[in-house]
Amino acid sequence: MIKRFSWVAALLLVVGTAQATEASPRPGGVALIELGSAALPPPRVTLDDKPLLVMKRDGLWVAVAGIPLDTAPGEWPVMIDGQRKTVTVAAHTYREQRITVENESFVTQSQEQLDRIFRERKIIDGVLGSFRDVPIDGIALAAPINGSRSPSFGYRRYFNDQPRSPHKGMDIAGKTGDPVIAPRAALVAATGDYFFNGNTVLLDHGQGFVTMYCHLSDIAVKQGQTVDIGDVIGAVGATGRVTGPHLHFGTYLNGTAVDPAIFLPAVGASAGT
Numbered sequence: 001m002i003k004r005f006s007w008v009a010a011l012l013l014v015v016g017t018a019q020a021t022e023a024s025p026r027p028g029g030v031a032l033i034e035l036g037s038a039a040l041p042p043p044r045v046t047l048d049d050k051p052l053l054v055m056k057r058d059g060l061w062v063a064v065a066g067i068p069l070d071t072a073p074g075e076w077p078v079m080i081d082g083q084r085k086t087v088t089v090a091a092h093t094y095r096e097q098r099i100t101v102e103n104e105s106f107v108t109q110s111q112e113q114l115d116r117i118f119r120e121r122k123i124i125d126g127v128l129g130s131f132r133d134v135p136i137d138g139i140a141l142a143a144p145i146n147g148s149r150s151p152s153f154g155y156r157r158y159f160n161d162q163p164r165s166p167h168k169g170m171d172i173a174g175k176t177g178d179p180v181i182a183p184r185a186a187l188v189a190a191t192g193d194y195f196f197n198g199n200t201v202l203l204d205h206g207q208g209f210v211t212m213y214c215h216l217s218d219i220a221v222k223q224g225q226t227v228d229i230g231d232v233i234g235a236v237g238a239t240g241r242v243t244g245p246h247l248h249f250g251t252y253l254n255g256t257a258v259d260p261a262i263f264l265p266a267v268g269a270s271a272g273t
């Protein structure tokens with residue numbers, strides 16, 4: 001059963017007027033590429049032969065490309081109707097983070113655990129790499145919970161001094177059981193209890209725009225159902241590889257992790273308590 005909060009109307013207002021969605025052409029950021037009048041059919045925009053999100057904004061078609069964290073600064077090519085166009089990607093150095101975890105299995109895994117991680121990785125990558133071709137009228141997101149946001153996206157992480165993949169989301173403070181809401185209308189693409197991510201929900205907002213919610217104590221939705229902005233999708237928890245309860249919030253475009261802060265309203269602008 002999906003619950004909805006009374007402040008959803010206020011939330012819609014906030015999202016509708018959010019100015020937080022900005023071009024941020026750095027590794028882990030987004031490039032907004034204007035494509036011409038929306039009175040004409042949209043051009044096809046691709047990156048490595050994969051389609052990019054194209055939305056209508058202020059009477060123009062605009063492509064929204066996620067720039068992978070490992071992109072070198074400089075000219076970055078996309079194809080627009082078969083023509084090469086470059087975006088200038090700025091240099092950006094993310095901070096280093098060193099984490100000590102007691103459960104050694106979260107640092108070095110057994111073969112059985114590696115097999116499980118591999119199976120789960122395929123499910124997650126399948127969702128991130130999918131392209132559901134539906135119209136999109138914006139990319140602004142409501143805050144999924146109203147906790148304080150750690151600027152931890154992109155951190156280069158070491159677990160017990162061993163290098164691991166960079167942190168591909170934003171950690172938001174919360175208590176176990178706090179409701180997590182859908183930040184925009186979506187199809188529930190997958191749910192599961194994953195080794196590192198714990199209880200997880202993946203939402204598909206269309207055209208490769210995917211959001212991810214990890215370490216949940218409870219999952220309130222099922223794969224294949226649709227959710228609207230403000231619908232409760234689960235609750236904050238401490239499942240998977242964590243040091244305490246919080247929400248790991250991931251945002252993805254064209255299969256690549258980008259900084260969730262780009263899509264959220266400024267801190268203090270969000271509704272609710």
Ligand code: ZN
Pocket residue numbers: 167169170171247248249
């Ligand atoms: Zn995290």
